[in-house]
Amino acid sequence: MPRRPTMTEERVPLFLLPHMVMRGVRMHGEELEWVMARRVSHHYYSMSIRTQPVRREFQKFRLMTVPTRKRRDEI
Numbered sequence: 677m678p679r680r681p682t683m684t685e686e687r688v689p690l691f692l693l694p695h696m697v698m699r700g701v702r703m704h705g706e707e708l709e710w711v712m713a714r715r716v717s718h719h720y721y722s723m724s725i726r727t728q729p730v731r732r733e734f735q736k737f738r739l740m741t742v743p744t745r746k747r748r749d750e751i
Contacts, residue, residue, distance in 0.1 A: 683725045690719040700725045 688696055697711055700723075707727040714722045 680727050685723045687720045688723050706730050
């Protein structure tokens with residue numbers, strides 16, 4: 677299985693770094709593998725997020741189904 681590409685954010689200010697990490701955790705959840713922040717210049721950072729798929733046996737089962745809309749042809 678090919679690896680997913682690493683998401684990279686360039687030149688993130690220091691005060692936005694916690695928000696970017698929180699956003700990455702919320703967006704990827706259990707698929708999150710690692711988060712790396714590297715200082716680029718002065719108070720700016722380069723942030724990388726790597727994800728990996730979760731094995732099927734460890735995935736949470738969805739309790740709720742999403743309702744679908746019927747087409748006009750089917751009504």
